[in-house]
Amino acid sequence: SSGINAEYGGDGRRVTLQQLEFNGVTHSIRYRCCKKELTVLTPLQQHFMDVMPEKPIIDTSNLILSPMPGSLSVISVSEGDEVLEGTEVAVVVAMKMNNSLKAPKSGKIKKIYAKVGDVVDGDQKIMEFH
Numbered sequence: 001s002s003g004i005n006a007e008y009g010g011d012g013r014r015v016t017l018q019q020l021e022f023n024g025v026t027h028s029i030r031y032r033c034c035k036k037e038l039t040v041l042t043p044l045q046q047h048f049m050d051v052m053p054e055k056p057i058i059d060t061s062n063l064i065l066s067p068m069p070g071s072l073s074v075i076s077v078s079e080g081d082e083v084l085e086g087t088e089v090a091v092v093v094a095m096k097m098n099n100s101l102k103a104p105k106s107g108k109i110k111k112i113y114a115k116v117g118d119v120v121d122g123d124q125k126i127m128e129f130h
Contacts (some may be wrong), residue, residue: 001114002031007028007081008116015031017029017030017031018031019029019090023024024038025039026038028050029039034126035058044079050065050096053107057080059086061105062107062128062129062130063102063103063125063126063128064089064090064099064101064125064126064127064128064129065104065123065125066092066120066121066122066123066124066126067092067094067101067122068092068094068098068099068118069094069119069121069122069123070092070093070094070095070099070119070120071092071117071118071119071120071125072076072090072091072092072096072099072114072115072116072117072118072119072126073091073092073093073094073116074090074091074116075090075114075126076089076090076091077090077109077112077127078109078111078112079109079111079112080108080109081106081108081109082106082107083103083106083108083109084103084106085102085103085104085106086102086103087102087103088100088101088102088128089101089102089103089109090126092120092126095116101126103129105129107126107129107130108129109128109129109130110127110128110129110130111125111127111128112126112127113125113126113127113128114126114127
């Protein structure tokens with residue numbers, strides 16, 4: 001970590017901030033007891049941020065999504081089945097590896113969108129919970 005001497009508030013006062021981390025885009029800084037994330041952009045980068053549409057946040061908490069492109073080799077449940085959190089509900093084979101998909105919570109299987117043998121994309125809906 002290093003000290004950064006910076007103007008604070010635009011009134012000419014100067015304070016020393018502690019830089020905790022920099023990942024190439026965002027600075028993690030501390031002033032007194034407060035830790036904040038600070039992103040510094042060029043005018044061109046800021047222009048692009050201003051005109052770029054925001055990606056909508058989609059609630060996927062009731063969905064089982066494929067973790068990567070692959071082939072759906074197993075579906076261990078049927079629509080209407082009750083499952084417990086952590087129960088294996090499907091398997092996607094990708095790059096010769098089995099990826100076990102487990103129920104993120106206990107609930108009832110509402111809908112299954114894919115079938116065994118289907119080639120699935122990453123983040124593709126496989127099934128939905130009630």
